[in-house]
Amino acid sequence: MSKRGTEILVGLFVLLGIAALVFLALRAANLSSFNGGETYTLTAKFDNIGGLKVRSPVRSAGVTVGRVTSISLDPKTYQGVARLDITKGVQFPADSSARILTSGLLGDQYVGLEAGGDEKMFAPGDTIRSTQSAVVLESLISQFLFNKAADAGGPNSAPAGGAAPAPAPSGVKK
Amino acid sequence: MITDWIAALGRHALGMLRALGHHAFFFWELLRTLPVSLRRPRFAIAQVHALGNLSLLVILSSGLAVGFVLALQTYYALATYGAADSVGLVVNLSLVRELGPVVTALLFAGRAGTSLTAEIGLMKAGEQLAAMELMAVDPKSRVLAPRFVGGIVAMPILALLFSAVGILGAYVVAVLLIGLDAGNFWAIMESGVDVRRDLGNGIIKSIVFGVICSFVAVYQGYEAKATPEGVARATTRTVVISSLTVLAMDFVLTALMFSTR
Numbered sequence: 001m002s003k004r005g006t007e008i009l010v011g012l013f014v015l016l017g018i019a020a021l022v023f024l025a026l027r028a029a030n031l032s033s034f035n036g037g038e039t040y041t042l043t044a045k046f047d048n049i050g051g052l053k054v055r056s057p058v059r060s061a062g063v064t065v066g067r068v069t070s071i072s073l074d075p076k077t078y079q080g081v082a083r084l085d086i087t088k089g090v091q092f093p094a095d096s097s098a099r100i101l102t103s104g105l106l107g108d109q110y111v112g113l114e115a116g117g118d119e120k121m122f123a124p125g126d127t128i129r130s131t132q133s134a135v136v137l138e139s140l141i142s143q144f145l146f147n148k149a150a151d152a153g154g155p156n157s158a159p160a161g162g163a164a165p166a167p168a169p170s171g172v173k174k
Numbered sequence: 175m176i177t178d179w180i181a182a183l184g185r186h187a188l189g190m191l192r193a194l195g196h197h198a199f200f201f202w203e204l205l206r207t208l209p210v211s212l213r214r215p216r217f218a219i220a221q222v223h224a225l226g227n228l229s230l231l232v233i234l235s236s237g238l239a240v241g242f243v244l245a246l247q248t249y250y251a252l253a254t255y256g257a258a259d260s261v262g263l264v265v266n267l268s269l270v271r272e273l274g275p276v277v278t279a280l281l282f283a284g285r286a287g288t289s290l291t292a293e294i295g296l297m298k299a300g301e302q303l304a305a306m307e308l309m310a311v312d313p314k315s316r317v318l319a320p321r322f323v324g325g326i327v328a329m330p331i332l333a334l335l336f337s338a339v340g341i342l343g344a345y346v347v348a349v350l351l352i353g354l355d356a357g358n359f360w361a362i363m364e365s366g367v368d369v370r371r372d373l374g375n376g377i378i379k380s381i382v383f384g385v386i387c388s389f390v391a392v393y394q395g396y397e398a399k400a401t402p403e404g405v406a407r408a409t410t411r412t413v414v415i416s417s418l419t420v421l422a423m424d425f426v427l428t429a430l431m432f433s434t435r
Contacts, residue, residue: 020335
């Protein structure tokens with residue numbers, strides 16, 4: 001085979017490889033959907049972050065608007081601190097609430113942002129004050145059992161109020 | 175009696191060290207001749223053609239077959255959990271992270287590594303390498319280095335093609351034959367695969383495997399006994415050593431790359 005023919009064939013081979021790379025990166029991986037871009041940071045403190053992971057999505061109304069960039073423990077309040085990177089173009093009212101939700105029955109957990117009605121918007125670096133923790137199956141079950149026992153045995157057999165922490169909104173926090 | 179045994183052990187250990195040192199020096203020599211041989215890239219290009227283009231058929235057909243089978247098997251397993259839509263994700267992750275680089279490297283060792291070893295071994299048996307040295311042409315930079323470079327260039331491209339074709343094969347089985355939803359197939363795959371962590375690490379793996387396969391093939395060819403039997407032995411050894419090294423290295427790389435933080 002002539003030298004030129006070989007070079008053309010090798011060029012085609014390399015092009016084929018680049019095409020495969022582009023296919024894998026754009027069609028079969030998440031380069032196109034959310035690759036950072038311009039973001040700003042919000043912080044949210046949860047009593048229990050459940051199965052939330054770094055890189056978990058942040059969604060509002062089901063639309064992915066950001067990612068969890070780091071998770072740490074606040075050494076004073078013993079709360080889980082999640083830093084969220086939100087896409088620059090999306091602004092949320094300053095009384096918006098964050099919840100940890102699960103996609104599907106056994107799916108991954110994500111942070112759901114629910115927009116509030118305040119006219120002031122979150123500035124970069126702000127903390128979301130109204131948060132709701134992840135639902136922990138064990139506490140749900142124990143709460144259910146305590147309620148059952150309270151219903152069946154009257155006030156003497158069950159501690160008033162129930163000892164199990166309920167996955168209720170943890171209210172306003174500083 | 176016991177000293178004999180200890181001496182045998184020592185001899186064995188020294189032999190292994192000597193072999194390791196020999197490999198290292200050979201590798202260093204090869205790297206040293208690289209700039210000289212890259213000044214005339216047409217030799218390397220011809221080798222990319224011989225090692226890459228001509229391996230396309232076996233790599234692409236294996237990739238397609240692996241994609242087919244992987245999609246079928248993961249579908250049967252996942253359907254029992256009602257997660258059949260994740261077939262694409264599982265196939266993609268296993269191809270891009272593991273099967274693409276590893277299976278391509280094993281096939282590459284069999285298809286291209288053996289031809290390298292046999293070619294160089296026969297050149298040595300025919301005293302062509304010695305003739306080159308007589309003409310003051312360094313056989314390392316004229317014969318070995320272009321083949322080494324060609325293998326390193328061809329291997330990642332082949333691994334990428336293997337993964338891409340495998341995913342297309344999984345698409346054919348999962349969407350066209352089984353009838354899963356095409357949108358879910360691509361969307362779940364896209365959300366679960368990270369470009370840097372999964373694809374990037376897969377490419378790094380395939381480059382490392384390319385270096386291993388090409389180096390082993392070139393070394394075995396150059397160090398082969400200059401007899402028909404010696405060349406045959408060297409060719410066999412190329413396949414065995416490259417395959418085992420690739421598998422061992424794959425474990426090390428996987429442990430380094432995908433360790434849970």
